[in-house]
Amino acid sequence: MNAGYKEHVSLINKQIKELIGIYRDAVKNLDISESEFWVWYTLIALDGDYTQQDICTMWSLPKQTVNTIITHLRLKKYAYLEAVPGRRRHKTIYLTEEGKKYGENLVRPISSAENRAFEKFSAEQLDLVSNAFAQYIEVMRQEFCTETTERGARER
Numbered sequence: 001m002n003a004g005y006k007e008h009v010s011l012i013n014k015q016i017k018e019l020i021g022i023y024r025d026a027v028k029n030l031d032i033s034e035s036e037f038w039v040w041y042t043l044i045a046l047d048g049d050y051t052q053q054d055i056c057t058m059w060s061l062p063k064q065t066v067n068t069i070i071t072h073l074r075l076k077k078y079a080y081l082e083a084v085p086g087r088r089r090h091k092t093i094y095l096t097e098e099g100k101k102y103g104e105n106l107v108r109p110i111s112s113a114e115n116r117a118f119e120k121f122s123a124e125q126l127d128l129v130s131n132a133f134a135q136y137i138e139v140m141r142q143e144f145c146t147e148t149t150e151r152g153a154r155e156r
Contacts, residue, residue, distance in 0.1 A: 012136070026110050035061050037106065039069045043079070044100070044107040049092045051084060078102055 027037045038059040042050055050058075052066045070093060073079035078099030081091035095103060118126060 023110070026113070030106050032106065033069075035059075035065050036069050037110075039066060039073075040103045040106050041110070043093060043095055044103040045111045049094075051090045051092055053090065055093075073099065 023037075024034060027034050030037060032040070038061065039055055042055050042058065052063070052070055055061065055066050056063050070079060070081070073093075074081070076099075077096055079093055079095050081093060084090040084092055121129075
């Protein structure tokens with residue numbers, strides 16, 4: 001590997017882990033798991049309707065983990081499910097009024113901190129970082145897929 005690339009890969013990986021650590025530390029004080037936080041975050045901070053599969057895909061969470069979290073939210077009367085028309089076995093997750101209040105208390109402090117942080121950057125800077133990172137993820141996905149395919153062919 002090119003020495004310059006090695007330094008960049010190391011730096012980017014360290015930065016990713018550092019950002020994950022920042023969120024982990026923030027969530028520690030909420031008395032919920034990180035996985036549960038990302039479910040709440042999706043339902044409170046992001047616009048739109050989401051299924052369990054959407055949340056699994058969005059945050060790379062195991063299906064069973066998300067299912068368990070949603071089951072607990074339903075038992076606490078924080079959420080309910082509605083069938084997605086035309087999509088068998090898919091249900092949209094909705095929060096009850098009590099769930100919205102509870103979720104807001106969990107998510108808003110972190111969401112507000114994100115907003116304050118992002119306000120310190122121009123729209124152009126945010127677009128540049130976001131687009132570059134999306135490209136990096138896509139190229140890495142392709143390379144890992146290629147590596148896995150090639151390794152499988154060598155092992156046969």
